Amino acid sequence: MTKRLLILGGTEFLGRATAEAALAGGWEVTVFHRGTHAPPAGARELRGDRTEPDGLAALAQTTERWDAVVDTWSAAPGAVRDSARLLADRAERYVYVSTCSVYAWPRPAGTGTEAPLVEGDPDSTASTDYPGDKRGAELAAVREFGADRTVLARAGLILGPYENIGRLPWWLTRIERGGTVAAPGPRGLPLQYIDARDLARWLLDAADQALSGPYDLVSPGGHTTMEELLEACVRVTGSTASLRWVSPEAVEAAGVEPWTELPVWCPPGELHDAMHRADVTRTLESGLRCRPVGETVADTWAWLVSIGGVPPRREGRPSPGLTPEREADLLKS
Incomplete structure (x- = not known):
């Protein structure tokens, strides 16, 4: 059976790399975006602006269901809350691309996902600071989808095409x-960094394997x-x-x-x-592979x-x- 993916974004950098990887892997891909950049060939598109009051209308009006949602949002957590709430009964898994910046500064060398975290407000509709926004979005995704259906991909430095x-x-x-x-x-x-294409491949694998919880996404x-x-x-x-x-x-x-x-x-x-x-032992054990x-x-x-x-x-x-x-x-x- 063909797997179905919804990407909230999907036209720039990591989102685009994820869309291309999914299409190459045989997924049916829908990208939800503002329309400022063209999506990859082969992807279906829905348009909307998550910062607007009716910005999710195109998603709300469709009856489609997806095996996974990938969300790369980096501003006010309320946008993730609203998207996840809308999709909680229409998608199997929510894969939120977060950041290693959610760890309290300074993060000690050699620590993994057990390191202390910053505070975040899942209901905030105003962007404050990047770490707090990302942590708030993590909390929103987990609250709406449940911990067992949410993947928190805490990316470090991302490089690549x-x-x-x-x-x-x-x-x-x-x-x-x-x-x-x-x-x-x-x-x-x-x-330590991660190629966007290696991160994209891991995001799809995480959804396919029904992973959940936080993972740090950088190279060994x-x-x-x-x-x-x-x-x-x-x-x-x-x-x-x-x-x-x-x-x-x-x-x-x-x-x-x-x-x-x-x-x-x-x-x-x-x-x-x-x-x-x-320390990315947990992520490597889950299957992360990094190109030279x-x-x-x-x-x-x-x-x-x-x-x-x-x-x-x-x-x-x-x-x-x-x-x-x-x-x-x-x-x-």
Whole structure:
């Protein structure tokens, strides 16, 4: 029997990757979205804006049923509450894409889903802060669908084709320009992230296997390093760029911000522990498989080239990366 999937979103980054993976896997896919981007070929679409009073009308008026719902909502939790309440009797499982940011800061290195959580209000209709919004949405999904029918996919850093945040695209476009590139060290600094396509595949598998509860969705510790990531960028772009490694102390002295001005990178210590040292044993045991970093980098570059080299930007998100002037100052340090 053909499996049926409803994606709340489904036209950008992870949502699009999930729709494409589902279609390739033989699922019948419906995407519910605002209509600002075209859905993948083969997907049925319903339109509505979840921030509007009657925004779920298209869902309310259909009598369709689904095997699973995938929801990537990142704003006020009330939208997840309303969607989950409407669909609770019409879908078998609610897969909510949350974030590792729901863990109380600073998250200790080596912890999994047992780590303490931030507070969240499932009924809030006003967006407050990202961690609180996501936690509130988790609570809303669980309340409406029940803990045994809800999957909480707490994603970490997501990379890959269709990325509309701009982290890996910034490194690729900067390295492709050539010259001396400020590469934040140490070279062997371990990174945890997840390719959006690997996350999409896990979301579908989680629904298929009737999983429930929270899972952290990032690669195993040490899946790659900062050096491997940046060297892959040099390789796939064919650039003549030279990586000049700068120490965490030099980055700090120059006043450069980790993660935002130097995307992906966090210096060793509390920030790195929280962002790149999670215990994902539970998720690996559930079947998560992560492709090599070189494949993620190469495919992201191929996608960037295909759209003219200018990555899309998610509404309301600042552009990551160093300006040329800031990078020149860092290289002088």
